[in-house]
Amino acid sequence: SQQGEEDPQALSIQEGENATMNCSYKTSINNLQWYRQNSGRGLVHLILIRSNEREKHSGRLRVTLDTSKKSSSLLITASRAADTASYFCATVSNSGNTPLVFGKGTRLSVIA
Amino acid sequence: GAGVSQTPSNKVTEKGKYVELRCDPISGHTALYWYRQSLGQGPEFLIYFQGTGAADDSGLPNDRFFAVRPEGSVSTLKIQRTERGDSAVYLCASSLGGVHTEAFFGQGTRLTVV
Numbered sequence: 001s002q003q004g005e006e007d008p009q010a011l012s013i014q015e016g017e018n019a020t021m022n023c024s025y026k027t028s029i030n031n032l033q034w035y036r037q038n039s040g041r042g043l044v045h046l047i048l049i050r051s052n053e054r055e056k057h058s059g060r061l062r063v064t065l066d067t068s069k070k071s072s073s074l075l076i077t078a079s080r081a082a083d084t085a086s087y088f089c090a091t092v093s094n095s096g097n098t099p100l101v102f103g104k105g106t107r108l109s110v111i112a
Numbered sequence: 113g114a115g116v117s118q119t120p121s122n123k124v125t126e127k128g129k130y131v132e133l134r135c136d137p138i139s140g141h142t143a144l145y146w147y148r149q150s151l152g153q154g155p156e157f158l159i160y161f162q163g164t165g166a167a168d169d170s171g172l173p174n175d176r177f178f179a180v181r182p183e184g185s186v187s188t189l190k191i192q193r194t195e196r197g198d199s200a201v202y203l204c205a206s207s208l209g210g211v212h213t214e215a216f217f218g219q220g221t222r223l224t225v226v
Binding site for chain 2: 035043101
């Protein structure tokens with residue numbers, strides 16, 4: 001089963017614009033992670049935000065977490081053509097040892 | 113190696129055959145995960161090892177799927193009597209600690225059952 005739901009499913013922007021992707025989830029979490037995937041193969045870890053954190057930055061990436069709304073957002077600023085990829089959020093439950101549960105992803109296309 | 117290594121990168125097999133997919137995690141990582149990803153979908157959890165034991169195998173779809181990690185390092189995912197519906201990319205990941213730590217993924221094995 002998939003817990004996270006990314007929104008939108010697909011996003012197309014011009015190079016230099018900002019891209020915002022959202023993720024909603026259902027259960028109480030320990031942390032939420034964002035991953036990037038090129039060409040349907042390996043996933044690259046982007047950022048991990050814990051349930052007691054509200055915002056994190058990494059380079060051009062900014063992630064927010066609102067546990068009251070069970071949602072997170074990933075902002076990519078000043079996008080580049082090389083940012084074209086699928087982006088997934090994945091959650092780790094607060095209960096037990098449940099591994100990452102992924103959403104279906106947002107397909108981002110950055111047009112040069 | 114520096115990252116998670118999966119072999120083979122591609123595997124084509126006939127319906128009904130047996131296949132083994134191998135995962136070499138990052139050295140020292142105690143946790144290892146197998147996921148399966150179909151086209152246009154997110155990765156779907158299959159099984160999670162902590163050391164040599166399967167801590168959670170609730171994602172294995174049926175008893176045709178089995179995974180081992182006998183020495184707490186390399187893992188093999190085994191699929192018996194393959195079906196066309198098993199076609200997918202099988203992803204392996206490892207992490208230093210348990211599920212609450214960052215997971216590093218391999219490039220996956222694309223399995224095609226014809």
